[in-house]
Amino acid sequence: MTSPAGVVVVGGGQAGFSVVSMLRASGYSGPVTVFAAEPHLPYQRPPLSKKAHTEPDGLRVELVPESFYGERDIDLRLGDDVVALDTAARTVLTRAGTRLSYDHLVLATGANNRRLPVPGAELAGVHALRPLDDALTIGRALETARDVVVVGGGFIGLELARVALARGARVTVVELADRLLSRAVSPELEPRLRERHERAGVRVLTGTAVQALEGAGRVDRVVTSHGVLPADLVVYRIGAVPRDELAREAGLEVADGVVVDEQLRSVTDPRVSAVGDCARHPHPHAEGLVRLESVQNAIDQGALVGRRIAGSPAAYESLPWFWSDQGDVKLQMAGLRSASDEVLLVPGESPERLAAYAFRAGRLVAVETLNWPAEHLAARRLLERHTPVSAADLAGTTLRALARARRTAEVRA
Numbered sequence: 433m434t435s436p437a438g439v440v441v442v443g444g445g446q447a448g449f450s451v452v453s454m455l456r457a458s459g460y461s462g463p464v465t466v467f468a469a470e471p472h473l474p475y476q477r478p479p480l481s482k483k484a485h486t487e488p489d490g491l492r493v494e495l496v497p498e499s500f501y502g503e504r505d506i507d508l509r510l511g512d513d514v515v516a517l518d519t520a521a522r523t524v525l526t527r528a529g530t531r532l533s534y535d536h537l538v539l540a541t542g543a544n545n546r547r548l549p550v551p552g553a554e555l556a557g558v559h560a561l562r563p564l565d566d567a568l569t570i571g572r573a574l575e576t577a578r579d580v581v582v583v584g585g586g587f588i589g590l591e592l593a594r595v596a597l598a599r600g601a602r603v604t605v606v607e608l609a610d611r612l613l614s615r616a617v618s619p620e621l622e623p624r625l626r627e628r629h630e631r632a633g634v635r636v637l638t639g640t641a642v643q644a645l646e647g648a649g650r651v652d653r654v655v656t657s658h659g660v661l662p663a664d665l666v667v668y669r670i671g672a673v674p675r676d677e678l679a680r681e682a683g684l685e686v687a688d689g690v691v692v693d694e695q696l697r698s699v700t701d702p703r704v705s706a707v708g709d710c711a712r713h714p715h716p717h718a719e720g721l722v723r724l725e726s727v728q729n730a731i732d733q734g735a736l737v738g739r740r741i742a743g744s745p746a747a748y749e750s751l752p753w754f755w756s757d758q759g760d761v762k763l764q765m766a767g768l769r770s771a772s773d774e775v776l777l778v779p780g781e782s783p784e785r786l787a788a789y790a791f792r793a794g795r796l797v798a799v800e801t802l803n804w805p806a807e808h809l810a811a812r813r814l815l816e817r818h819t820p821v822s823a824a825d826l827a828g829t830t831l832r833a834l835a836r837a838r839r840t841a842e843v844r845a
């Protein structure tokens with residue numbers, strides 16, 4: 433009998449970690465190897481844009497200590513990236529020259545920042561934000577930066593804008609679209625979010641294009657379609673592109689992400705799975721295939737694949753949810769809203785709370801909240817159970833109160 437080649441995971445981020453920890457928790461006893469391009473132990477990214485950090489020791493982001501891997505016989509190869517797949521021979525080849533066979537391959541390669549396509553983007557003082565090393569560099573730059581320009585008014589840009597503000601800088605957010613978070617939050621909620629950032633002191637320029645970054649070796653101004661902004665630090669985050677190049681080169685179907693089925697297996701080769709930011713997948717809450725960039729999605733998809741390989745297959749149906757901490761604003765979302773949904777904006781009992789409920793064909797499908805975690809949790813519980821909720825059900829009440837009333841009625845029945 434030949435010994436099993438085991439599971440090879442490409443990518444040591446949130447999703448790759450979830451795969452290997454669930455494999456062992458589910459009793460899988462074959463070889464498990466993770467190739468991780470970065471030199472760091474697998475870590476969480478959310479703190480990178482939310483914490484005013486300066487020293488590596490001040491930012492504890494590792495998911496688990498190093499001993500976790502050894503104790504579970506997980507072979508973690510840091511600083512070695514996979515450069516080619518051979519799906520016919522079932523092998524991977526790494527930059528360091530290792531060739532390894534697999535029974536199952538999991539792609540957990542994440543996404544890359546979109547580059548800023550303007551002259552001057554390579555100047556000193558201009559940073560993207562994704563790997564831990566960028567966050568540490570930005571943290572150090574914030575010690576002295578006076579004028580910070582954040583290019584891109586998405587979650588990460590807004591989080592970083594508020595970190596810079598808290599560190600005493602003057603901050604301008606430049607966004608090409610005519611509103612902040614244009615792809616992510618409803619147009620009904622956005623003005624209220626923008627108002628809070630502006631009230632805190634962030635200057636927001638929407639409908640504004642960055643045309644060039646200028647300075648003698650180091651950035652000192654940003655040329656936009658609405659004038660020139662002084663800047664000694666520029667941070668940009670203008671979207672991400674999935675790292676699906678290995679899959680594409682190996683002949684697997686790729687369409688802005690590795691295309692997988694409801695069990696997250698490549699539609700071209702069921703021995704290959706893809707999870708996290710790099711996977712494009714069907715979802716019962718979505719119309720068509722989706723690619724999600726969130727911690728929830730990375731953890732739940734990794735766990736689902738880990739359990740499947742260990743012998744318990746299931747379809748991926750987890751409710752999508754997300755959070756973003758932007759200074760004094762906690763934005764949370766549950767479910768997937770589409771542009772044609774009807775949105776009802778409802779204030780909470782205290783002025784900082786707000787909820788946007790999205791309805792499709794008269795039924796609640798997604799909820800966005802500002803500073804209202806209890807309402808977010810109630811939304812998750814109701815949406816997870818596919819409990820029907822209409823706009824009329826919400827008249828004069830909250831989801832939290834509605835969920836409680838329905839539970840009481842169930843107990844009495």
Ligand SMILES: Cc1cc2nc3c(=O)[nH]c(=O)nc-3n(C[C@H](O)[C@H](O)[C@H](O)COP(=O)(O)OP(=O)(O)OC[C@H]3O[C@@H](n4cnc5c(N)ncnc54)[C@H](O)[C@@H]3O)c2cc1C
Pocket residue numbers: 442443444445446447448467468469470476477478479480481512513514515540541542543561562588675678707708709710724725726727728730753754755756757
């Ligand atoms: C700054 C920041 C803040 C965020 N904040 C939030 C938040 O508040 N809430 C939320 O829900 N989500 C947040 N996210 C998104 C969330 O972190 C991601 O969705 C999640 O990390 C995706 O996990 P992943 O494993 O798919 O990808 P990643 O965590 O990006 O990991 C992929 C890893 O694979 C490695 N890799 C790629 N190619 C190869 C290769 N060929 N060989 C070996 N290794 C390879 C990469 O180097 C990387 O380390 C944030 C993201 C960022 C960047």
